[in-house]
Amino acid sequence: MNGVHTTNTPGGLVEALPALFGFVPTDSVAVLTTMANGRRIGFRLRIDRREPHQRAEMADTIAGHVSRHVGSGGAVIVIVLADDLDQGMSDLAAVLDALSEPVIVAGVAHLGVFTEWGTGNVWPYEDPAHSTATVAAVAAGQNVEASRAALAASLTPTYANAYVPEGEADTALCLAVLAGTHDLTDEARVAFTRAVRNIGVRDYLWGEATAETAGRHAATWTAVALLTHRRDVAGLYAMAAMATYLSGDGARGRDLADIALKHDPEQSLAKIALTAIDAGMSPARWFEMVQ
Template sequence: MTTSHTSDFELDRPGSVIAAVPAVLGFVPEMSLVLVTVDRGDLGCVLRIDLSEDMSDQIVRLAEVAAAARPDGAIAVIVDEHGAGCHPCNDDYRDLAAHLADELDSWGIDLLGAHVVDRVATGGRWHCADGCGRGGVIEDPAASPLAVAAVLDGRRLYTRRDELQAVIAPDPARSEVLAGQIAAGVPPAMSDADACAAISEARAAAAHLADGGTLADEVAARLGRALRDIRVRDTLFGLAVGEDAERAEALWVSLARILPVPYRTEALVLVAFFAYARGDGPLAGVSLDAALRNDPTHRMASMLDQALQSGLRPERIRELALTGYRLAEQLGVRLPRRRPTGRRAG
């Protein structure tokens, strides 16, 4: 799930709506049910689930999540590679749309339209799920105003969801090595001085990576242990609004790939927080999915996931990063200068 808010968009043109989906999700959906919420004429939250034979429970949950943002309405896009030429399938599409409409209606949300598309690409074809007779060709997703805005914001658009997931894919061999090193050196507890040293080491490691260096096993192991300390992790959130945000995020991605569970979970939460703060909902979403698979009860991961699903804007998340600066002051740690208010943190 990810969110966007824009008025530079024509919600009454299905070809335009469908073409914009990759820019909002961050990847091109396949075999998916995508729900685009509409709030006062603007694009709101965009949610996606896989198509499957029995989607009853998923649709109930989808409607519940969509309702968290209290939208006025929603538009459904069923992405099925067999959709364009499978007329007998339209009964299934019609039933799916009707079920979704009922669930949304129970939350006071109108389903404004449901469209079936074979592929979200230039030349892809769409038609109404209810057999209304309307249909057409998909506009160029790369030319969508939202895609252009994403590129200008420096966001990468992925061709497939698994390409996005590969950003944080674990390295089992390296994780096994680090698991042994972490287990051999776990301290009884971190003092304030230890926490300060860990924060400084994280910043130094981020700078080293940015300069083309590699992350030594002993450094990764120490950082993995340190991230389990809430003071350290929450202070490091502050870097998301600092001048070194990109360097820090690259370090969290590296750690998320090589650390063993449960240490990997904390790195994933940092990746998610930094991505969310700079407006990259897709990367935040897959990182939180991975974190919650590791630890379904993780408090911060759950809080960020709920915020993302409810459509909380990135600028509100960036306010949370300011807590990191207050914690740093209490610990006596100096963080990099904050970026000016109103400027993106990434």
């Protein structure tokens, strides 16, 4: 999300979940960590709710992830989205028991009301699918899908094109497409595919992304990756992941990086993107570091 969404209520956090994860979560446990003295969201995790006999396992999984990502002065927010308030509270209790880090907000979102753990205070919230935060994210260029399955489907490679033979990468053509001055033709797809095979050209191209152009770069690399031959999936998805992360869409960037690493567990750029996303590093901070 390119804009800055602020909220002072737990209900506002529920409304922002689609912008944070790239889809509208339901029947889920969402865990967010805070940075900058609670003023910014860092690492975030969403997991499907489990059957009652699997609660302890689910809670331990969540706690293990969170323990690696809460920095000095950071804290945790736990939101359970459930169709049944009592069941949601039971899930929440298991997660809170497993966590060793300080929790500043915890509660269950159910039927338009967030019920806070411990106090019983209630906070209304807008439907996350149509909330102000979600609308603002879409207006800023982020794609928010209706479900986790829809998000995964929108990013799944189709392996539609034949394998691109070896050859020199046309860097100028790639730059023209990324700049929006040339269409993404079949010739351009070949150029991008060859570019990721050359580490020097690859690094040069992803290094050309700026805060202003990262969204266009992300859309281009994703469009190329979706229609690539399976032998080139890892590199192209890694480029799409990095550009998507730099555009401010960490949720989608994470999924793209996961696809790259599924095809090549050693894909270095995908690892870099995933590390930055999981650490909660903002794109602005990344651009400061590389200047």
